Amino acid sequence: MNGTVAGGAPGWGQPPAARPAADPAAIERALRDVAPERWEAYENLLRALAEGQVWMLLWHGTPGSPDAQYGNMDIGGHGYAPAVTSPEQLTASGWARGHEVISGLEVANALYRTRWGLWLNPHVPGGGIGVPWADLRRIAAGLDRLPAGPLQLGEPQVQAPQFYAVLEQQASEVRPLRSLRRAWVQPALGEPYLAIGLDLYDTSPPAVEAARALVQRAAAHAPEGLAVSTVLMADDYDPVAMWLRACARPFFDRDAWQGHPTR
Template sequence: MSASGTAAAGQVEQMLRQVTPGRYDAYEALLQALADPAGGQVYMLLWHGQAGSPDAQYGNMQVDGLGYAPCVTSAQELTASGWNRSYEVIGGLDAARALYPDHYGLWLNPHAPGGGVGIPWLDLRRMATGLDRQPAGPLRLSEPTIEIPQFYALLTQHAHRTPAVRALRRAWVQPALGSPYLAIGLDVYDTSPPAVDAVRSMMQQSIGAVPDGLSVSTVALFDEHDPVAMWLRACARPFYDREAHGAPGAPGIAPGAPGAPGILPPPATGYGYPPPGATY
């Protein structure tokens, strides 16, 4: 491993040592170190095959019914683990992109005292798509209680004039780090570029009615991997529904039928989220 790679591995392990329950800042720093394209390498443990071979298969472990692929963070940890099969050294980003679509998380150093640290697939998705583009979990989601009737009325009016929109839902999102915000869930008939532009224009025409200091974000309800979209599909009733109003819909079927999200219980050991009875 190069000097820069060794330094990156050291950064990952330094951040890993600082992660304890409730230390979301340290956990975010660990994710950032893993997502660093200049380093952040992990040693994926192969249950079958050799690195680079078509039949290579990552190991897997189940924690409270959730799947994780085990890995170690350095050659020293590989030796300490006693793993006697093959392994593959890849970047943390590559691991995240490979695992999260199948709802698999990544478990770092499961041999370590305390059981290591588990990274749920939701956070691997954040790594793969950009940590600064997704809120830091665990997320607490609820129905909004803030009174902004003018914004909702204006947004409903513009949505009715935007044929691509089938329904709108809303949620109050409180990230583990950062300020809470209002999320507007977009249920659309069409995801073509003209439709996307029309929906973006709808939001721009309505956002002026939002009080100063209130952050508003949008989420596509057909996104099967977004925790806010999952909560909205399962728990939030539309505050605008074109079909309930009897308005004609745009042709086609909205991609991604609404489905109930899986509630992620906390791992028995390590980190992971959400805490009992909390969030997605």
């Protein structure tokens, strides 16, 4: 741990008031169950964190001061801000600088935007547990709204010719739509699904709604049981969008379209 800034205490002034945890011991109980490949136990930890609170370790400043800054842990080239899960763990850590009590939801919302994760109880035997920024984003957005990682991503193998035909035929009529891409997503928990990446010239709410309505109409022609979702290509924090930008070729591209969509 060192003094590199991890984004600063949320608020950069008066920190948000900490919400009382629904169950103060829930995070620590969930931590005891987390182990490699035990994704349901890890999901329980995320739920406890979303409803609870943590004690963020301040490398510099005090809660409420303009120069308050979280500490920094570099794990495998990724940055994490250290925290402990109770007053008892704070005492056990021997941390002699300041700290800030904040809800898990609030710190998740603050950290993921700068791609910082949260490391819980780094002082305990074994080194504690890290929550990557992508999972903090899920907490901030709502755990039920985003797929549970780690995600397995690849080219779709499912055959859905009518679905794609409707998409390609109608895509040119949706003026804000630049291109469409696709990926097969297998979450750590839950059923796999087909993700359609929406690359838009205009990301205003009416433009996004028009593009999503296109996919919804086409989904009526998808094979029975096929789950279809959309992702905005402009979302710099969405792992599916990041994969699509890096690995997937558009199956509709307005800029290359000359009477027929690209294949």
